[in-house]
Amino acid sequence: MLRVGLTGGIGSGKSTVAGRLAEHGAVLIDADKLAREVVEPGTPGLKAIAEAFGEEVLAEDGSLDRPKLAAVVFNSAEQRERLNGIVHPLVGQRTAEMLAEAADDAVVIHDVPLLVEKNYAPMYHLVVVVDADIEERVRRLTETRGMPEADARARIAAQATTEQRRAVADVWLDNSGTPDRVLAQADALWADRLVPFEANVRLHRSVDYGNARLYDYNPEWPLQAARLAARIKLITGGLRVDHVGSTAVPGLPAKDIIDLQVTVSSLEQGDAFAEPLAEAGFPGDRRHHSADPGRLANIQLRLEGSTDWRHALLFRDWLRASEQERASYLEFKQGIAKQYTSGSAPENVKDAWFDKALPRAESWAQQTAWSPS
Structure with missing residues (x-):
């Protein structure tokens, strides 16, 4: 099994890459999706959130009112940690279950928005970062999600920096252009690296090192x-x-x-x-x-x-x-x-x-x- 960590800032389009890799046959574990599932009505997660933040963060139908919860936790590091202390263990438990269910020859794509912030990178065989220019990300958030520009910029600023993401990125996919370009990059990544890497890991096989060619010093x-x-x-x-x-x-x-x-x-x-x-x-x-x-x-x-x-x-x-x-x-x-x-x-x-x-x-x-x- 090959474990791949996938991350990128809000508006970068990492979901586009995740979906493409899933089309190729990867097992996709979406941390955001799991975070929503573990706080659905009737779950222990939702009950714990209501106890921690009050009934006012619930909608009339008993579901989680995400905008109200976001207003409580967004500007408070203490409150965010409190929320994370409830949700993250539940997501971790479900993630472990999905990993256990995956086939021995699976390529598992773990889509984790906070991979950099939580220092999860060493846990994976490979880390893939999807990035886009900040102005393009702001445009996407305002035009496709209807987010006010100030909120979009604040959310981007609250996440890991480009330099922090580059430090953990084994693969850097630039999604500043049209979707077809990043999809082509994802296709090449799957065929040229992920598939042979998985086989090598499963078979305990190293890579053929080729010739003695010298390359100019690479600061990377x-x-x-x-x-x-x-x-x-x-x-x-x-x-x-x-x-x-x-x-x-x-x-x-x-x-x-x-x-x-x-x-x-x-x-x-x-x-x-x-x-x-x-x-x-x-x-x-x-x-x-x-x-x-x-x-x-x-x-x-x-x-x-x-x-x-x-x-x-x-x-x-x-x-x-x-x-x-x-x-x-x-x-x-x-x-x-x-x-x-x-x-x-x-x-x-x-x-x-x-x-x-x-x-x-x-x-x-x-x-x-x-x-x-």
Whole structure:
């Protein structure tokens, strides 16, 4: 099963994307829809809301009067938390039931408006954010929902910022244009990423890493590494996860593969995480790889204090600190890329360079009082 978190600001059109993915066969869990269901007449949720906010938030027919409730909670963080404390557990319970009912090979799309605000992103194999220009969102809210412009802008301002959403987005779908454009993006996402990703997770299969091509440094690499690290930390109960390797060195061209190092206190501890990591999209045994065709990654589980553990951190920090050494390493890597254009280079092909460079790195560490901690 592949769990995909889908979110986006009000008026962004994420429901359009959710509906399209459901047409392709995804199991859609709509948090907003569930939030309405758990407070329908006769439910424990509605009873709890009436007790907490008074009978005046009920309509004449006994149903929830949403505008009246919104007027009570919208401008009060305390009241919103009070409401969320009633509704969210009920939604969570129903969500868990729907996940349990889904098939083993399902692609589950969890449509969650507050995914960013609640820090839910690490719970998913992939997070998809649908976005649109603010002025376009305001136009949609005023024209299609009849919302006053001031209310539309206030609601947008009360939600997560664009920067906060970008920080958690594995996939960013721009829906500022006509619907056909975002639907085409959703179609490609389904065929090229979600379907093969689900199969890889189910079969505990990693992605073919291709050739040794070098890419210009991508400032998104640290953000991508941070997202992967957050998932691994959630799985391992907060173990140390470091972004290492060439993609962790600003300005250094590299293969488009994120390298992460997970610090374990024993090899047995690392072995215990093999199955949970595979279920989360990182199959392997002590050395794990990504199952996501859209984001290649290597995850090394290493014993704290071991030679390999220390060297991964040392070389990263040394290369970050020395422009001259970065240039030397880049020249060496470019030679490898030219030599192995048709396939991946052998794992030990860089050993000779590192063996010669190690004394220089150790000298730098001594001069700077560098520590792996």
